[in-house]
Amino acid sequence: MPLCLSYIPIGLACGILLHAAGFNFVLAFFVSVVVFSGGAQFLIASMLTINAPLFQILTMLFFLELRYALLGSSLSKYLSRENQHFVLLFAISMNDENYAINYLKFATDKKWRPKQALLVEHYSLLFWSVSNMVGALIGSALSINLEIVDFALTALFLYMIVMQVRNHLTLIICLLSAVLSVVFLTLLKSTIGIVVATLLASFAGFLIENQVRKHAKHPNHTWILGRMMCPENTRDTVEDSEAKKEFAAEEAEGPTDDVSTGERLVVKADSSAAKDSGADKSKPSSSQDKK
Numbered sequence: 001m002p003l004c005l006s007y008i009p010i011g012l013a014c015g016i017l018l019h020a021a022g023f024n025f026v027l028a029f030f031v032s033v034v035v036f037s038g039g040a041q042f043l044i045a046s047m048l049t050i051n052a053p054l055f056q057i058l059t060m061l062f063f064l065e066l067r068y069a070l071l072g073s074s075l076s077k078y079l080s081r082e083n084q085h086f087v088l089l090f091a092i093s094m095n096d097e098n099y100a101i102n103y104l105k106f107a108t109d110k111k112w113r114p115k116q117a118l119l120v121e122h123y124s125l126l127f128w129s130v131s132n133m134v135g136a137l138i139g140s141a142l143s144i145n146l147e148i149v150d151f152a153l154t155a156l157f158l159y160m161i162v163m164q165v166r167n168h169l170t171l172i173i174c175l176l177s178a179v180l181s182v183v184f185l186t187l188l189k190s191t192i193g194i195v196v197a198t199l200l201a202s203f204a205g206f207l208i209e210n211q212v213r214k215h216a217k218h219p220n221h222t223w224i225l226g227r228m229m230c231p232e233n234t235r236d237t238v239e240d241s242e243a244k245k246e247f248a249a250e251e252a253e254g255p256t257d258d259v260s261t262g263e264r265l266v267v268k269a270d271s272s273a274a275k276d277s278g279a280d281k282s283k284p285s286s287s288q289d290k291k
Contacts, residue, residue, distance in 0.1 A: 003097055003120070004127040011128050014041050015135020016142070021045040028136035032129040036095050040064055041132075047191065056191050063198055071099050078106045082114055090114070093121040095128075169209060169224045177201035 011032070018028045018041065035041055040061050047057045072091060079087055098121045105112040165171050177197055184193030213219040220226065 003101060004123055006097075007124060007127045008131045010038055011131025012135035012138065014038060014045075015132040015137075016139035017042065017045040017135075018132065019136040019139030021048040023136060025133050025136035025140070029129055029133040032132035033125065035061075036093065036125055036128065037065060038095075038128075050191075052191055056195075059195050060191070063195060068094065071096075075099070075103060075106065078117075079114055086114065086118070090118055090121065093118070093125045095121075095124070098124045165228065167225050167227055169205060169212075171228065172208075172224075173201050173205040176204060 014032070015025075015028050018031065019025070021044070023031065023045075031041060031044070035044070043060060043064060044057060047060065072094065075090075075094075079090060082090075098117075101120055102112075102117040105117070161174055165174065180197035180200055181194050184196045185191070187193065188196070209225065212222055212225055216222050216225075
């Protein structure tokens with residue numbers, strides 16, 4: 001429920017901006033169901049207001065939404081027993097927020113099931129789509145200055161960048177991408193320069209990370225890959241809990257084994273000492289017999 005409620009103000013704003021870009025409430029509802037991505041819908045509204053070509057809009061959307069390939073692959077192990085129809089429904093209704101909730105639940109709660117995860121996605125899709133439609137209806141009754149669209153999109157992507165900066169390499173690539181974007185926008189006189197800058201910056205980041213991991217003994221402890229912000233872990237995953245239980249069991253078994261081993265050594269030492277003392281006692285008696 002908190003996730004669904006959080007969609008209402010953003011969905012209303014997105015619907016208003018979509019109406020300002022030329023969408024009526026039916027199209028706004030349709031786009032929110034098909035795309036179901038706040039960043040993508042803000043991008044659509046922004047690029048339509050500047051009359052960007054359809055090819056550029058689709059290209060930008062492709063690279064923006066490409067991250068879902070990685071997000072979906074991280075959930076695939078939890079959906080391995082489901083049929084293809086279920087996986088398709090799950091994939092088309094996934095976004096960043098419900099992914100974060102479902103991944104956390106799958107990783108920390110053994111009782112969390114795929115059907116429950118699908119309900120989270122469908123409820124979030126419902127609240128988001130209805131909020132977009134209502135926002136478009138509100139936008140039809142209001143006069144919106146189109147300059148706010150650029151500001152809203154910039155603020156949204158700045159927030160996304162800040163939330164993704166976890167090490168120095170990410171920060172460097174963000175700055176490199178910004179510089180390249182300005183350069184290629186100036187040279188190409190088109191928004192396709194942003195796509196070129198994104199590809200070049202991503203490739204540079206891949207090369208740097210690959211070289212560091214190849215040549216460094218402890219890559220995650222290097223300056224460039226070291227964490228800038230490392231919040232405390234407030235909840236262990238299922239794997240972490242199992243690993244801790246195994247470690248605790250090994251720690252509990254270790255001392256008992258040492259004690260039993262020590263007891264066996266003491267028993268052996270006592271028996272050997274008894275044998276030696278018995279042998280020492282038998283030797284004088286035999287010598288006395290000889291006498």
